[in-house]
Amino acid sequence: SSSLSKSINIFLGKVLVFPMEGSHWLNMEILIKALHAQGHSVTVVRANKSWYVKEESSHYRSITVNVTAGVDEQAAKIILQRLINAERGQSSVLNFLRLQMETFSMNTEVPKILVELATNMIQNQVLINTLKDSQYDLVLTDPCWGTGVLMAHYLQLPLVFNVRGVNGRDGHQSIAPSPTSYIPVTGSGFTDKMTYTDRVKNMLIHFFAQVHYNFFVRPIYQALCEKYFQTGVDFDELIQGADLWLMRVDFVFEFPRPTMPNVIYVGGFHCKPAKPLPQDLEDFIQSSGVHGVIIMSLGTLIKELPSEITAEIASAFAQMPQKVIWRHIGDRPVTLSNNTLLIDWMPQNDLLGHPKTRLFVSHGGTNGLQEAIYHGVPVVGLPVFFDQYDNLLRLQVRGGAKIVTLAKVDKDNNFLMALKEVLNEPHHKENMQKLSKLHRDQPMNTLDLATFWIEFVMRHKGAAHLRTESYRMPWYSYHSLDVMALLLAVVLLILFMTVALIRCLCFKMFFRQKFKHE
Amino acid sequence: SSSLSKSINIFLGKVLVFPMEGSHWLNMEILIKALHAQGHSVTVVRANKSWYVKEESSHYRSITVNVTAGVDEQAAKIILQRLINAERGQSSVLNFLRLQMETFSMNTEVPKILVELATNMIQNQVLINTLKDSQYDLVLTDPCWGTGVLMAHYLQLPLVFNVRGVNGRDGHQSIAPSPTSYIPVTGSGFTDKMTYTDRVKNMLIHFFAQVHYNFFVRPIYQALCEKYFQTGVDFDELIQGADLWLMRVDFVFEFPRPTMPNVIYVGGFHCKPAKPLPQDLEDFIQSSGVHGVIIMSLGTLIKELPSEITAEIASAFAQMPQKVIWRHIGDRPVTLSNNTLLIDWMPQNDLLGHPKTRLFVSHGGTNGLQEAIYHGVPVVGLPVFFDQYDNLLRLQVRGGAKIVTLAKVDKDNNFLMALKEVLNEPHHKENMQKLSKLHRDQPMNTLDLATFWIEFVMRHKGAAHLRTESYRMPWYSYHSLDVMALLLAVVLLILFMTVALIRCLCFKMFFRQKFKHE
Incomplete structure (x- = not known):
């Protein structure tokens, strides 16, 4: 990484990685490659049912652990279909409830798999001995999935997060003060400027998310803690106790909010200047003339939408003067025009960085939007689930994107x-280019920054000096409710005594006067 | 600064500086020199009664403004004597009250001078026109003194702080969430681990500091806002509205706590490797042999202590096997031994970086302690006022310093x-060297970082994307009290209705049964 860190200490470490699947893995792999390039050795723990994490790689060794169920492509497809069906329900209240149920079941199914993975590791004495003998310097994980958090504690290793969200919430919610008055809860669809009604809703959503997490998700992880760890080990404290949080956003994207000393902002560390495209793609783009191209991708998880939606999208594209490059797997939409090229994989960063790219149609994943910011390309958003609506909203309020929900896309x-709006009103492009300028103007490259801090934790065996101990306080002490109760009691006591004294004096005076008069 | 920023934009800007006097100026001048070295032009506003800020410099132009009173050397000496007298009073309660009174009067005297300075500028139409015509790119100021804050608003310029404290409190208190449950208030003498009693005291100190500020200090500044600015301009909002806070601490020194995106930690940016010493000092140090030297300085403000204290200090030094270099102005202590060299100015950083330096006797100013951390030298602290006790406490709890209060120094x-304790118990030195290692292991040089961010604000005409708008919310909305009141009312209403319903049903059943029985 930086020349400064090298001059201090040339330290070649051993990193144990517990990745998350899908797009999170694509992001983590870039960090792994950077660590490998620095000379560190990386071991990745993967499930036998892993979807994206390959067993063989030139950048890492892998350990495969057997699990009975996995979050694979098939599972993702089923969940997606259920979510789309739920979102496209007729009544908006029913629709909302169905969406909650689907998210709910997904949020409890996945942790069960993750805890099974950790249990199978802990019960495999040969594997545990190998891990202990290997003397890793730290665990690097995406805390969206809890296995790495559990195993870092079991192996007593420093813990670094490559993080966007934890338990369905923005990662900050787990460690930084997050007043619901101006910090919108993930899934609320609010910005940092809320009306009174918005703030009431935001607090209610926060409350129900807390209840859901504490009663249905946390117990799954806590059960493992109670079975295999010392008494008193709390899963939430394990998360809050991480040494460093490499947060995959920056404040060009995220609303400004309180943060903590051990949060390092590395948003967009995967972005880089565009490389030349394959000749056939380049030829297709050049054929677009002055109008340029639109590119569309719904990310790693979503490869196919219901056919009535794809037909609507294809017919909209057909009416545009631009050429369109669409990452689409599945049946060819009937309304497809010959200005639209379907491909099953796209070099997204290279396409976004092409000077002829005019617009990005995106589902709103953090990776893709950070790339759109980096290259200054305006966005039409088709959010599906997770934080996607909230992500797109951040660009929409900054005037660089326009959201169309799946429920309304074909209406x-x-x-x-x-x-048409995003292409024809130039402020969308201007705003994205302004964000791009801000994002690129940083004191150092964010991938170097991420590597520096991972190495820092290895050099110093943790980063305890950056981590508050406030998480160990009970909530009523943290918020000083116990102190305020005492002070209130004292004030009330003084008030009461003053009133009593006055009444007593008045009574005496009245009595004496009465006595005099009589 | 960094090569990255240069490649983005070579921008030569104009910086208008409103410095604070004393040690704060020594620190600010280093930043000014760095900006000047980058090619920016710097103008410094100084009072005619200025104590440290020279009219002529090769690094900046200056503008001198007349004021009737100044914070000069004489004023500082009087305040110091009064504070020492107060601290050395017989009764600890009286002592405490006197200290409060002295601090109180100092805290209201100084803002009056600062507001006079701003008023004299605003009323000088020629000066104002010159300032407007000069088209500065930003105001750089130390918000410990409010003139720069007022003038940045008057001139409508972006605002950057080089900051340690604001209105007698740690700078964080003005912008970052600071729960009194684990954030000790400046002057409380607590750490980030407090007992219940400590937390009660901490909240009370916080409360009285708020009352004092809001009723006695803020009105002085607010009066100018109301006279010369649009209605609705609030002095606190001007402070909270600064684009960037270059905070003169880091988390090797400061307890970990919540922070904000526009706070950049530049603690110790003035530290650098030691240069060779003048020959006479070097000879004196070499004569110390294996025992090495102790160096003592009480900083910029305090040049002379009461003679009974200096006599005690001198006689303690006389009993040590080390040689001592003591920055001391005033009468030679009667008990002085020939192992002690009195000098009236010392190259402090070069002395702290000398391999034979064993111990630093310091008043606990932020500048000196960051230098002690940088060079890994343990400290004996003699705190006098301001944040000095709190600063020293941070090193004491990390095992690198020992505090002796002025009130007890001669007992x-x-x-x-x-x-003897700090010299003979090696963990003091080991702990300071551990802190030194952590402090030096940063992704980039902090002076470069400070320069980068000042240039960032000039390039982008502010840094609004890093600043929350939460400060504009009323306090009850910020803390969601209005939302909680509604939700509580709804819950109570539901409870009340449920109870009413149950009572009604019970009554009916009872009545019917009674009716049946009859």
């Missing part, structure tokens, strides 16, 4: 109108 | 015992 030409 | 050989 009243919504999608076509959004394409 | 029971306290000072001598502290010297």
Whole structure:
């Protein structure tokens, strides 16, 4: 990484990685490659049912652990279909409830798999001995999935997060003060400027998310803690006790909010200048002339949408003067025009960085939006689930994106109108280019920054000096409710005694006067 | 600064500086020199009664403004004497009250001078026109003194702080969430681990500091806002609205706590490797042999202590096998031994970086302690006022310093015992060297970082994307009290209705049964 760190200590370490699947893995792999390039040795723990994490790689060794169920492509497809069905329900209240149920079941199914993975590791004495003998310097994990958090504690290793969210919430919510008055809860769809009604809703959503997490998700992880760890080990404290949080956002993207000393902002560390495209793609793009191209991808998880939606999207594209490159797997939409090229994989960063790219149609994953910011390309958003709506909202309020929800995409030409609006009103592009300028103007490259801090934790065997101990306080002490109760009691006592004294004096005076008069 | 920023934009800007006097100026001048070295032009506003800020410099132009009173050397000497007298009073309660009164009067005297300075500028139409015509890119100021804050608003310029404290409190208190449950208030003498009693005291100190500030200090500044600015301009909001806070601490020194995106930690940016010493000092140090030297300085403000204290200090030094270099102005202490060299100015950083330096006797200013950390030298602290006790406490709890208060320095050989303890117990030195290692292991040089961010604000005409708008919310909305009141009312209403319903049903059942029985 930086020349400064090298001059201090040339330290070649051993990193144990517990990744998350899907797009999170694509992001983690870039960090692994950077660590490998620095000379560190990396071991990745993967499930036998792993979807994206390959067993063989030139950048890491892998350890495969057997689990009975996995979060694989098939599982993702089923969940997606259920979510889309839920979102496209007729009644908006039913729709909302169905979405909650689906998210709910997904949020409890996945932790069970993750705890099974950790249990199978802990019960495999040969594996545990190998891990202990290997003397790793730290665990690097995405705390969206809890296995790495559990295993870092079991192996007593420093812990670094490559993080966007924890338990369905923005990662900050787990460690930094997050007043619901101006910090919108993930899934609320609010910005940092809320009306009174918004603030009431935001607090209610926060409350129900807390209840859901504490009664249905946390117990799954806590059960393992109680079975295999010392008494008193709390799963939440394990998360809060991480040495460093490499947060995959920056404040060009995220609303400004309180943060903590051990949060390092590395948003967009995967972005880089565009490389030349394959000749056939380049030829197709050049054929677009002055109009340029639109590119569309719904990310790693979503490869296929219901056919009535794809037909609507294809017919909207057909009416545009631009050429379109669409990452689409599945049946060819019937309304597809010959200005649209379907491909099953795209070099997204290279396409976004192409000078002829005019617009990015995206599902709103953090990776893709940070790339859009980096290259200054305006966005039409088709959010599906997780934080995608909230991510797109951050660009929309900054005037660089327009959101069309899946539930409304095939109504009243919504999608076509959004394409036209973002392309024809130049402020969308100008705003994205302003964000791009801010994002690129940083004191150091964010991938170098991430590597520096991982190495820092290895050099110093943790980063305890950056971590508050406040998490260990009971909530009523943290918020000083116990102190305020005492002070209130004292004030009330003084008030009461003053009133009593006055009454007593008045009574005496009255009595004496009465006595005099009589 | 960094090569990255240069490649983005070579921007030569104009910086208008409102410095604070004394040691704060020594620190600010280093930043000014760095900006000047980058090619920016710097203008410094100084009072005609300025104590440290020279009219002529090769690094900056200056503008001199007349004021009737100044914070000069004489004023500082009087305040110091009053504070020492107060601290050395007989009764500890009286002592405490006197200290409060002295601090109180100092805290209201100084803002009056600062507001006079701003008023004289605003009323000088020629000066204001010159300032406007000069088209500065930003105001750089130390918000410990409010003139720069007022003038940045008047001139409508971006605002950057080089900051340690604001209105007698740690700078964080003005912008970052600071729960009194684990954030000790400046002057409380607590650490980040407090008992219940400590937490009660901490909240009370916080409360009285708030009352004092809001009723006695803020009105002085607010009066100018109301006279010269648009209605609705609030002095506190001007402070909270600064684009960037270059905070003169780091988390090797400061307890970990919540922070904000626009706080950049530049603690110790003035530290650098030691340069060779003048020959006479070097000879004196070499004559110390294996025992090495003790160096003592009480900083910029305090040049002379009462003679009974200096006599005690001198006689303690006389009993040590080390040689001593003591920055001391005033009468030669009668008990001085020939192992002690009195000098009236010392190259402090070069002395602290000398391999034979064993111990630093310091008043606990932030500058000196960051230098002690940088060079890994243990400290005996003689705090006088401001944040000095709190600063020293941070090193004491990390095992690198020992505090002796002025009130107790001449009793029971306290000072001598502290010297011996810190010198003879090696963990003091080991701990300071551990802190030094952590402090030096940063992704980039902090002076470069400070320069980068000042240039960032000039390039982008502010840094609004890093600043929350939460400060504009009323306090009850910020803390969601209005939302909680509604939710509580709803819960109570539901409870009340449920109870009413149950009572009604019971009554009916009872009545029907009674009716049946009859």
